[in-house]
Amino acid sequence: MHEMALAEGVLQIVEDTIRGQNCTRVTAIRLEIGALSHVEPDAMRFCFDAVIRGSVAEGARLEIDTAPGRAWCHNCGHEVALPSLIAACPDCGGFQVQVTGGQELRVKDMEVN
Ligand SMILES: [Zn+2]
Numbered sequence: 001m002h003e004m005a006l007a008e009g010v011l012q013i014v015e016d017t018i019r020g021q022n023c024t025r026v027t028a029i030r031l032e033i034g035a036l037s038h039v040e041p042d043a044m045r046f047c048f049d050a051v052i053r054g055s056v057a058e059g060a061r062l063e064i065d066t067a068p069g070r071a072w073c074h075n076c077g078h079e080v081a082l083p084s085l086i087a088a089c090p091d092c093g094g095f096q097v098q099v100t101g102g103q104e105l106r107v108k109d110m111e112v113n
Pocket of ligand 1: 073074075076077078089090091092093094
């Protein structure tokens with residue numbers, strides 16, 4: 001389950017972000033997970049709950065936003081929605097699509113106190 005490593009990475013980002021700031025607890029974390037990132041939100045929640053135990057983010061609420069897959073089609077010159085990495089352009093059926101969004105996994109926001 002690669003979500004475990006990803007969850008540890010998220011916690012690392014959170015700890016790096018609050019280092020040097022005057023806060024003792026992270027109460028909520030908002031993640032953005034791209035639809036094409038191969039990250040399962042449910043698996044991420046499960047792993048995240050495990051890795052935050054004993055950390056500054058213990059008990060934090062995890063909110064997950066899903067970013068849609070986006071691509072640029074070189075064939076028809078449109079920016080299109082892409083449901084998967086092996087999908088053809090929904091406009092023209094071409095496969096010369098370049099993914100432009102939906103592969104990200106990032107910390108969008110967090111609440112601390
Ligand atoms: Zn196209």
